[in-house]
Amino acid sequence: MLLKKISESFQKHSKRNAFCIDNTYYTYQQLAFAVSKIRKRLEMEALRGQKLVGIIAFESNDFYTYAAIYGSLFTGIGYVPINPDNPIERNNSIIQQTGLTTILTSKVDNLVKALVEANNLAVIVTSELPEVEIDYSCPTEKEDDTAYVLFTSGSTGVPKGVPISQKNFTAFIDAFFALGYTIDENDRFVQMFDLTFDFSVVCYIAPLVIGACIYPIRSGGIKYVSVYTTFEEHQITFACMVPVTISYLRPFFSEILFPKLKYTLFCGEPLYYDIALEWLKCTPNGKVINAYGPTEATVFCMVYDFDPEKGKTKSFNGVVAIGKEMDNMKAIIVDEHNDPLPQNEKGELCLSGPQVTPGYWKNDEKNYKSFFTLSTNGREEIFYRTGDLGTIDKDGDFFYLGRIDFQVKIQGFRVELGEIEYHVRNFTNIGNVVALPTQNKLGTTQLHLFLENYTGDFKEIGDYLATKIPVYMIPSSMSSIQLFPLNKNGKIDRKKLYELLTS
Template sequence: MEFVKRLQESIEKHVDHNVLCINGVFYTYQDFALEISKIRLAITTEIEDSEKLIGLVTNDDLLTYASIIALWLEGKAYVPVNPEVPFERNAKVFELTETKYVLDSSDNSVYKDYRVIASKGIVDTEINLTPKQFSGDQLAYILFTSGTTGLPKGVPITFDNVQALVGAIDVESTFNLIPSDRCLQMFELTFDFSVVTYLFPLLSGSCMYTIPKGAIKYFYIFKLINEEKLTVLTMVPSIINYLRPYFGEINAPDVRYCSFGGGALHSDIAKEWSDCLPNCKIFNYYGPTEFTVYSGFYPYHKNTDTKSHNGIIAIGTPQQDTLYLVVDENNEEVVIGETGELCLGGPQITPGYWKNEERNAQSFFMKNENGKSVRYYKTGDLCLKDEEGDFLYVGRADFQVKIRGYRVELAEIEFHAKFKSEQKVNMVALDITNALGNAELGLAIESEEFDSEYIFDYMKIKMPSYMIPMHVRFIKEFPHSINGKIDRKELRKHFNIN
């Protein structure tokens, strides 16, 4: 597998460079190579070759990252679980994947019912980074996301999928990491964005800077930008909302690239943020876990490339070998300028949800194109394609609600509320069910309470009455998922309607 071979070559070439900075402590690629080799020897000694899915406890340490590479060199997949998540849920992940072995760098592992390989304290061995020969259709990892049935939903990704991602990023001339780059790695390793924030620095001999568990993410990122002079930032957009009060203190000429993904990037804050990064190229990436992290991007520039819809920056065009298709409810392509569900096809598409044929039937379909049958994934994202070929993000299909029989896009409400607000704060529109079972609209504002009447007066001249929120809640700090996304389900609990 080409990218695994390239990892070997990069680690061997950059032995004197730093690979990771964890809580202020630096580790070299030489340190990394030794830990990979030690863990790899333990894998080959203790795990049968037939066992391909290996559990991984995602601690913020050198050993956890080394475990991923050690497994890949052996052609095995990692099944990550976050030690801060309830044990019962992690055990369910291992049950669904029939995982027997767990790599764990914790001082004391809680996974007593599994065959634990304690990666701390493994005896030294000679460095061995030569990858085994294995097929690209073998799995590289399985990530689990929340499922509507209460069970976590598994997304398996193959080595071929990852290779296609690497190939697509490689051909983008506007993005090229170098060994001297200092890269932010803010993502928990159970989140798909983490794959690009560790994989591409490793392929380039760059250094990654992680966020310690328990640290306030936005504050720690602010510190890293200022003190460590980071050059590459990959973030979810919600982070810069929290950094916004500090924009006046941020002048980061060292930052070369800043990539966003995992949420809507709003045009107003994108412009303010770009003022903090005078020498930076900004990319708004798009892509779900089911399509191996990235599927395409829009190169944002505050003066020349600001295309948006309802205040949300465009998601641009698909990357190499990726197909975008906007369809109606019958999976038929809609005309240019019409909103539909975005579907993705190409070599990065997952083989399908893990042991979930019902969900697979709902989420994937085949379409004949130019005499070839193409498999597509239905993203659940509403988009439209403009006359210039750029794709614009409209909103989530599940954020489009029916109010008094009218179809309402929650993102449009948020756009008008934020546009008029004198306070630059987060605002989220929600559909709330009242005591009679009818849907009503609520607006959550992340702020101390202020007079918002003028915002609602403005919305009344911009939108029909059924789109005006009937309920408003001021919340000092929005709840977030572990991956940094606003937790709408938790937000709804602040609206008790009788």
């Protein structure tokens, strides 16, 4: 039981540090006190039949926000993290879709007041609750109960909710520890993500299970500078990152050395072979893991250990393999008729197993499109369509080939944008490159290439591409911008690039 393990950590490691926030340490005992007083207050809500509670996620380094998350879990109430910096229309939609009546917040500012007034919410200010005795007991967990609900962007403009059940949540944590990483209470985990991004979950849950310390990084400022400083000053041993973070550190690789960093786990976007190889030199005693998984499959569900010394350097179009399924998960590649494809054939990557969400929040239409049943080994299994293009090799390792919607038709030919980006990276040695489709005045599709801080000759890129790909795949226009826009999860914001292109 997940909560039992965390409760045991509270007791066993009471004098050890659970968090280091802005160089202030909080012990497991202090965290247990904070969780208990929030839990005490939330139990009143549970008695009223409350199933979900909203949590205002001000910063990734707010102590009481984390305490609120643990407090809701120990009360048996699912939590819905809400970023107050998001557009109020989006947050109102999330609150209305989930039927929230109560929110937890460490402070009340104008953004919170606006949400409260617009949705008639009750407010619990977690930093002002009275002290209580520590409660180490665990609630009765039911597999189908909701642990949390995260919202992702929807094609209709309305965010879609992804509920993660207690079964999903526990299956992920169990599968994570089954990977066999050598970690214990002496390890130091970094947490650099917005709490509405599911990659943050492993950063603030897994350490508590083993009594380790969490080092959150403040959301503001120049992120990669804060990452470097935190790694250096606190001798971080376990880091989860999106690959674009090390792209910004890349110019300084020759000066970076993190001998204490044991594991760097990448997820959220493609990890490129060349930069993974260079990063290993910065972490001479560390391992690089490429993880894969959509929010709908609880954080991540596939991993590949990138280990040149053991010859484990598989890649496709320069993107490191995503490897094999974690415990009890199943991945397949299917065609447009949902028929499984053989090795080395390209198709949609689909997932099944205990980490897969029971379905989108109150969205039957989306569920119908996103899930299907397949008979395998004599039994019916429900699969989730990831929308990702993939393939599998003879060893059972999977490869991420890009989004299916990143495939475009040019002059009747199907074009994978990732292939173009791969060749441009090879030629320019620039990490951040994005090819996007656009419509010309005649209404036909053509390609535009964005490069980050490129000072060379665009014609040379075109000439090089002409030796590598068919002429219809060569972008008809190119431009350089100093810094690519990033979304709140630290990924390249393709939507913003589209807006730049159309403007």
